[in-house]
Amino acid sequence: MKSTEHWHPTTAHVRAHLGGLGLAVVAVLARRPDLLVLATPLICAAVWAAALRPQRSVGVGQSIGHRMVREGEATTWHISIDDPDDLVDDVAAVIEASTFLDTQPIDGQVVVSLRDDGNEPLAVMVRSTRWGSRRVGPAHVVASSAWAGFRWESENHADAVTLVTLPLPSQFDASAPAVRSPGLVGVNRSPRPGSGTEFEGIRPFQPGDRLRRIHWPQSLRTGTLHVTSTWAEHDRHVVLLIDAFEEVGESDGIGGRESSLDVSMRAAGAIAEHFISSGDRVALVVLGARGVQRLPPSSGHRHLRRLLEVMANVQPLSALVDDGRMPRGLGDDALVLMLSPLLSPGALQRAVTIANHGRAVIVIDCLPADIAQQEPADPYVDITWRIELLKRDRDIRRVREAGIAVVPWRGPGSLDLVLRDLHHHARTPVGRRQ
């Protein structure tokens, strides 16, 4: 980025010139040589500044270290100055910090002595405290000559950079077995016995069993052939269904208060990271958001990156109304994890619809736990929330009665109990289930 602005005299230079000259003239006219003593500092400053006046424009280069960071991570905005006359004394730069961007030094303001300090310290650290895409820069750069007599300002506002902040996944782990899947490939234990590596038990030999599976000690003890049975292994298809129709609660960025969408995004990131690290396929569907709303199922760390990028670009669209319809492209045998604050009847209706279509669905309640206390100064807000939460509890109870698990997001192990129940449910023969 090159700027073509010019050097112009400052108020300090005008003061030195007019003040010094005026006092000198009065000293001569009034025959008061002592006024020359008073005029000397101003005359010196004026002459000094005029003698070292830069002529050519300054070149400014600006760049950012990383265009993609995670919540809480920082990158650096670098500013380099090219001073063709070698007459620039001080260079100051300011970066406007938008919401959820912290800067270091404070207020994004930095100043250096160009000839003594060089370009290196002319950098501002930018730390993003919330997921999303934000514009950073360009920095407003001001260069001053000797005695701040002349000033040059960059006024280029074109080269702002979009800093994508990926949601920082909450801590999450699930030790429960997989639910159900038609496939027999992958790294997870299937609910069905089969050809795998994880030990299931020892049972009598049946026609078709492999001879290498014979458990000789048991066979010798009992006198009949026994074999070692194992769990089959399969691939899991998880769909993360994020409800972005409404965002409730205040967001202070990472480490502060969380909005419902903050909880949803961080939970979704954690769940996606967990399942992808287990070799599963994860798909993403975002409802009620602008832009890209879905990603097909895939696995691998590159896919995880894409998932997080799509999540980072989610912008809630308040104009849309949640109609509670079944979203498209969920897959026939997917485990649907729906993340929602569950404040609208449409969200709960959607969970029932998905379950009625035969999908295993778990609803993850992403309403911040402290939502009623986020505005302690206003007692009416507290009362309103209490009434709203009572209505919400009633609706959730009805959904649970319909056989759908609703679990609040509490980080590690949040889903263990439900996943285990679904696993046992899937293993139960169909006749007994009914």
Place this chain on the structure above:
Amino acid sequence: MNERGLEESLWLLSRARRDGLLLRVLILVSPITALGFTRLAAGQTPPVIAVPVIALALLCVLLPDSHLGLLVVLLVATGWLATVHDPATPWSIGIAVSLTTFHASLAAATVAPPSARWTPAMRRRWSRRSLAVVVASAGTWVVVAAIDRYEIPSSDVLLAATLLTLAIAGMWAREGTVAGDPSQRD
């Protein structure tokens, strides 16, 4: 100054840290010190000068990049001219130091935002230059005191000053600048 400008200036002042704060203290203190030197030299400081100077200095704290500083300088000089009648008084060095501090603080306050942290090199350079100007002012006082003591006619002083000015102007016209080698600059 409109209401928005004042609000912005107050906000900027509230963000001032360390160096920015020190400069603003100097902007306020140096004209008051100048008034003090005037009082020491003359035995009085007319309120008609002192009150506007302090009020303008306060405004300069809020608006360092304005022409209010020039008014402060002219008012201080007017007060000096009106009340002090000893051209060779050494207190004029004190007032020159105050004016140097005032001008340098105002100028320095405009090179960086108020919360920006100055580097040691910047502090050293501004201090060194201010000191050089103070030394030059002291030199001027020595000349003024000599003129007063030896009662050199004012026409001779004017002639010498004119010759000196012409010599400097001639150097400048020949070389294009009086700075000379940039590497030799302070």
